[in-house]
Amino acid sequence: MRKRRLTQLQDPQERYRNLYMAILDNILEQIPRRFSNLESMLFLELVNPGKFDDMRQAFPEEAFQSVLKSYGHHFDSGRVRSELQVLYSDQDFQSNRGKLCDYLVFLKDMELDSAMPQLYKLFSLVATIGATSAGVERSFSCLKRLKSYTRNTMGQGRLSSLALLAIERTLVKSLEKTPSWYDRVTEHFLEKERRAEFTYK
Template structure:
């Protein structure tokens, strides 16, 4: 977000920011690989709208500010006083306040598929509730109070695209945004039903599943991955897991169970159970760690785009492409010594004398 350019360039902004924003002394950074950071920025700006506007006005009135800082502050004031910007800000803010909660729940309770499904259905019901005339009028009136109602603007000053009744245009925009969200959420979680088998290894439900075997979740894993399992033996091993307190232990993480089974050599005694834990461990949920990462192919494409005119197939690219071969070399005891010796034979590029 451009505000950070201003905060880093002029220390005075930070001092005014602390005084005016009532406890919000810092705006979250916008990261292109972290979509949830965008929602945090929207929420912060919406909740501190008056403070931000006052902050930028204070900067404009400060005679010690340089020209670049003043231009940035004036631009932000124009944006914060723009009806369409503020209308979109509060339209998305009311949705993000709910979607952020669901996002966290899906991350923290990924194996409780039924609970996640119910929360997603509640989210859809919430969005449908906001898709109403009353909800639109509330956003429109709030925006008009903070800026100015575009219906009060003379007809001759409106652009050709805004000749229709402004309220009708913004109603259509509001409904289109919510319709898009209502369409995208079910598509994004369309495969949730097929992931019901994740509940089979949910430690929080072991006691319940000991009393009543989770037949629906069991059939889910057979439907998707049945050719990888011996169904009869898998059922027996799951029943042992649900009833054996020593086997359950106090392990709350999936990786802890995998390590325990491997260390105790139970992976061979209970191969179907170990295979199920391994399967669930390979199914990653969307997370901040995943959002921060990029595929090797994307890194190589970016590398080749940035090295036009140079030898594209450099050692770094080769290491990424031939990583399987490199892994096999690393198992050789003398591998690192050979690499070090080869490096020492190269001529020094930098002159230190």
């Protein structure tokens, strides 16, 4: 009996089946934990342009209570409600349908960020919440390429600056079209005193 159990444990197919079942059990246990706080993120619907027409008919009370529950100390509830109702019904906002950042730019360009501060704050809050972790993972893979074994003595300041340049490479590429930017960088670089005194006293 003991010998048979040992042979079963050594059987690769049985061992991998047990491992597979253990992984599935772990996933099934983790899924409810991972998605248990989705109700606290209902307020993301408040600034979804695709639902503005529906929200004009019936105000999204559940999503509104969600933002008050999570971030209520940052907002004036009465003003947020009235500014959201303006957002859902105003034709200028309706014609500006696009990405979330387009709304933020629109509010800033039309100087509505001071007239509707609660709405601007809500848009800014939603814009800072990452929908996925892809950006963070990209940053780490970028750091892995920058700080290799041969560059192990690189300081934190230099590493941060190089990582920022690598991550924002599209912005740096766009700056190539403005030669004055290079002149300003060169002037800033030359401002610092880089000579060291090596004479023995």
